Amino acid sequence: MTDRTHSFQGEMPPQAPLNMAPQRFDAGACDPLQGDPSRWTWAWRLAVFGPALAGTLALLSGLFGWLNMGGMTWLEWTLLVLIGLSFVWVALSVSTVFVGLAGLLRRPAPRAAPEAALDVALLVPIYNEVPWDVFGNAQAMLDDLARRSTDHRFSLFILSDTRNEDIALQERAAFQALLRDAPAGCDVYYRRRAENTDRKVGNLLDWITGWGAAHESMLVLDADSLMAGRTIIALADEMAADPEAGLVQSIPTLIGAETVFARTQQFANIAYGWLLSEGLAQWAQTEGNYWGHNAIIRTRAFAAAAGLPRLSGNRLIMSHDFVEAGLLRRAGWRVKFLPRLSGSFEETPATLIDYVVRDGRWCRGNLQHLRLLGAKGLHPVSRFHLFHGAMSYLLSPAWFLLLLAWALLGKSEDENVIRYFREDSPLYPDWPIMTEINSAIFLIIMYAVLLTPKLTGAAIIALHPKAHRIFGGRFKFFTSFLTEVLLSILYAPILMIQQCRAVLRALFTQSDTWAPQSRSGDGHSWGALIRFHWLETVLGVLLGLGLAAGLISLWLIPIVISLTLAIPLSAFGSVNLIKHAPKALHLDSPNTLRVPAIVSRAQVERQRMKEHLTTPQVKTPAE
Numbered sequence: 001m002t003d004r005t006h007s008f009q010g011e012m013p014p015q016a017p018l019n020m021a022p023q024r025f026d027a028g029a030c031d032p033l034q035g036d037p038s039r040w041t042w043a044w045r046l047a048v049f050g051p052a053l054a055g056t057l058a059l060l061s062g063l064f065g066w067l068n069m070g071g072m073t074w075l076e077w078t079l080l081v082l083i084g085l086s087f088v089w090v091a092l093s094v095s096t097v098f099v100g101l102a103g104l105l106r107r108p109a110p111r112a113a114p115e116a117a118l119d120v121a122l123l124v125p126i127y128n129e130v131p132w133d134v135f136g137n138a139q140a141m142l143d144d145l146a147r148r149s150t151d152h153r154f155s156l157f158i159l160s161d162t163r164n165e166d167i168a169l170q171e172r173a174a175f176q177a178l179l180r181d182a183p184a185g186c187d188v189y190y191r192r193r194a195e196n197t198d199r200k201v202g203n204l205l206d207w208i209t210g211w212g213a214a215h216e217s218m219l220v221l222d223a224d225s226l227m228a229g230r231t232i233i234a235l236a237d238e239m240a241a242d243p244e245a246g247l248v249q250s251i252p253t254l255i256g257a258e259t260v261f262a263r264t265q266q267f268a269n270i271a272y273g274w275l276l277s278e279g280l281a282q283w284a285q286t287e288g289n290y291w292g293h294n295a296i297i298r299t300r301a302f303a304a305a306a307g308l309p310r311l312s313g314n315r316l317i318m319s320h321d322f323v324e325a326g327l328l329r330r331a332g333w334r335v336k337f338l339p340r341l342s343g344s345f346e347e348t349p350a351t352l353i354d355y356v357v358r359d360g361r362w363c364r365g366n367l368q369h370l371r372l373l374g375a376k377g378l379h380p381v382s383r384f385h386l387f388h389g390a391m392s393y394l395l396s397p398a399w400f401l402l403l404l405a406w407a408l409l410g411k412s413e414d415e416n417v418i419r420y421f422r423e424d425s426p427l428y429p430d431w432p433i434m435t436e437i438n439s440a441i442f443l444i445i446m447y448a449v450l451l452t453p454k455l456t457g458a459a460i461i462a463l464h465p466k467a468h469r470i471f472g473g474r475f476k477f478f479t480s481f482l483t484e485v486l487l488s489i490l491y492a493p494i495l496m497i498q499q500c501r502a503v504l505r506a507l508f509t510q511s512d513t514w515a516p517q518s519r520s521g522d523g524h525s526w527g528a529l530i531r532f533h534w535l536e537t538v539l540g541v542l543l544g545l546g547l548a549a550g551l552i553s554l555w556l557i558p559i560v561i562s563l564t565l566a567i568p569l570s571a572f573g574s575v576n577l578i579k580h581a582p583k584a585l586h587l588d589s590p591n592t593l594r595v596p597a598i599v600s601r602a603q604v605e606r607q608r609m610k611e612h613l614t615t616p617q618v619k620t621p622a623e
Contacts, residue, residue: 011175012189013155016214018300020205022309023327025375044283045381047099052091060084075405082402089388089395090450093276097453100279101460114240117151120296121215122232125203126171127161127196129223132613134158135174136606137226138188139181143605144229144598146183152236155187155215159203161196168192170613177612200292201308201320212299222293226255228343228598235296238338246302246333247325249288249295250344251277255591255599259350261573263587264487266348267480270589271471272457274339281337287381288335290328292321294344298333305331311371319365322389323372326382345599351574352491353524353532356498363393363502393506396499403559454485470590480587490569493562497536523574526567533566540564 060080067076122141126134138156145154158175162168175190182188193206204220212218217239219232231250238248251274257266281288306324308317317323325335349355369386378386458481461467462474471477524532540563546552547560562569577586586592591599 011179012191013187013211013214016211018208018212018303020208020212020303020307022307023305024309025372027376041283041285044099044103044285047102048092048095048279048283051095052088055091056084056088059087079402079405082398082405085398086395086402089391094452096279096283097275097456098279099282100275100277101456103278103282111238112241114237115243116240117153118216118236118240119153119214120155120236121211121218121299122154122156122221123159123204123207123218124157124221124223124225125159125161125200126223127200128164128167129162131167131170131174132609133606134223135178136609137224137602139178139605139609140598140602141227141229141232142182142186142188143601145232146186148229148233150233150236152233152240154232155189157207157211158190159207160190160192161199161203162192163196173613174609177609198316201316205307208299208303212303215299217296218299218302219296220293222346224347225252225293226345226598226602227294228596231341231343234341235338238336239296239298242334244332244334245298245336246305246328246331247288247290247295247297247335249290249335249337250341251337251339252291252294252344252346253342253591254348255345256347257350258576258578259573260487260575260577261352261355261491262348262350263577264484264491265355267484267587267589268454268488270591271461271481271484272454275457275460276453277337277339281339284337284381286334286336287329287379288325288337289385290321290325290335294346301328301331301333305333311368315368317365318368319362319389322366322369322386326375326378326386329379329382330377343596343598345596351524352494352570353528356495356502359499360502360505363499364506366390366393367503367506393499393503396496397503399496400500403556451485454481470593472588472593476584476588479584483585483587489558490562491573493559494533494536494566494569497539497563501535523571526571529567529570533570536563536566540566
C-alpha cells in the first residue's frame, strides 16, 4: 500500500512508506512448526495441560458415579457437561501457577547482548482521551529515557483519531508544549487522521504505510500506558539481541487505582498476576501472545505478516492483538513474554460499570476468534490463545447454567423447584441425591480450585519477609488479601451475569460501539445503577425466594447476597478508598506504598500539562 494517501493534521517527518497487505486465512504463510520446540517446552506444556485434564476427568468420573445411581437424565448430563467445561479452564489456571512456581526455581538463561542499535518508534494511538494525561505520560517517559545511556534511537509519535474538535485543539496545544520541553535528541511528532478508518488497527496501518520503513521496531503503547526508560531500553535490547523475535510483550502492572473496585483489581494484579504470567511465559515460550500495548514489534515483520483482512460481512476484527500474534508466529517469527521485566504500567477502569462496558467490547472481539480457529498455518498454541480468549467469556454462561441447574435440582427430590421423571417410568421421580453434604463437598472443591492461584501467591508473599515487607508487613498484607478475596467473591456473580449479557449481545446484535475508556473514577447516579444492574437484582430476589422457601441449597447464599445487592455493591465500588477508608483497608501494594519514580514523574507532568491547557493564557495588550 505504498500509494496510500495519508490525510492528516500535525507535524510528521518525511514519509517512509512500507507496504502492508491484508493476509489470507485460507493460505498459511509457512510451516508453523519449523524449529521444533525443545524437550523442556514440551515438558512445560505437558505439566500445564496434563494435570488439568486428569483432574477434570477424575472429578467427572466421581460425579458420574453419583448421578448415575438411578440412570442418567438430560438434566444430569447437562450438569455433568457444564461442570466439566467450567472445571477444566479453572484447573488450567491452577496448573499454570504451579508451572510458574517451578519456573522460578530454574536459573534464567543469560540474555544475549544486542547485535546492533535499533531505531524505535514509540507509538501512542489515542481517541478522545484526556490530553494532559496522554502528553504528561509522554513527557515523563521521554525525560526518563534521556537520563539513561543507550545506543538505541527513539522517536515518539502521538497518533490521534480524536473526533471531538475541542479535545483536538487541546491535543495540538499539548503537542506544542511537549515539542518545546522534550529533551534533546528525542524527536516528537503528532498526527491527527482526517478519518478514523478501522479504528486502532487503521491508525497503526496508516503510520506503518506512511512512515514505518524508517524504524526497525515500534513500541506500541495505549493512551494510559506508562513505561520506565530502563524498561523501554530492555525491550529494545531483547529485540536487537534476537533477530528471530517478531514481538516481545511486557507484563503491565496496574497503577492509579483509588476506588474500591479498581483497588481490588490492582491488588490482585500485583499480588497474584505475576505468578500466572510466569507460568504462561514458561509453557508458551516462543508461541506467546500479544495484548495490544506495552510491547515492542519488528516493524517489517509486522507489515509483511500481520495485515488484517475483513471478516465476512465486511466486519472489522476487533480484538486484533491475539490475531496479529498468531499471524506473526505463522510467518516464523518468535512471540515472547518477559514476565520478570518491571516498569511497565497501565490503568484500570475505576468503577464496576466502566469495567463491564470495556469488557463488553473485549467480549465481542474475543468471540470473533472462534471464526478464525480454522485459519491455515496457525501454530497450535496460537489457536489455543484464540480459543482461550473466547472461552474466558463463554465460561460465564456455563457457570450461569450450572447455577440454574443446581437451583432447579434443589436439596432433595421433595425439596426442589421442578420435578422430572424417568422416560421408562414417568410416575416415579428419579433425583440425584443433592443433599447439603453433597453440595458442600462440590462447593469446597470448586472454591478451592478457584482460590488456589490467589492462595499460592499469598503464601509465597507471606513466607518471604522481604516480600510481605514491601506490602506493608504481614498483618497489612493479610488484611488486604482477605479484603480482596471477600470483594472478589461479592463481585464475581455480578460479573458473571454481565458477561452473559455481553455474550448474548455479541451473538445476536451487530452493534460495535467504540468509546474511550472512562478513567475519571466518577461514580454513577442511582438511576444509572438501577438501569444497569436490574437483571442481577431480579435474579438475586428470585433465588432469595427459593432460599426462603427451602428449595435451594444454603450453600448458594453468597451468590444470592451478591446478586440481590448488585446495585449498592456497584455504588460501593466507586467509593474513593484512599479518602474514606482506614489505612489498613487501602489494599496497598508495593507500587502504592513506594510509588515508582516514573509514576511520580508522570503525576507531576500530568498536573503541569493540565495547568498549561486549562489556565487562560494572559495576552499582552497591543501597544
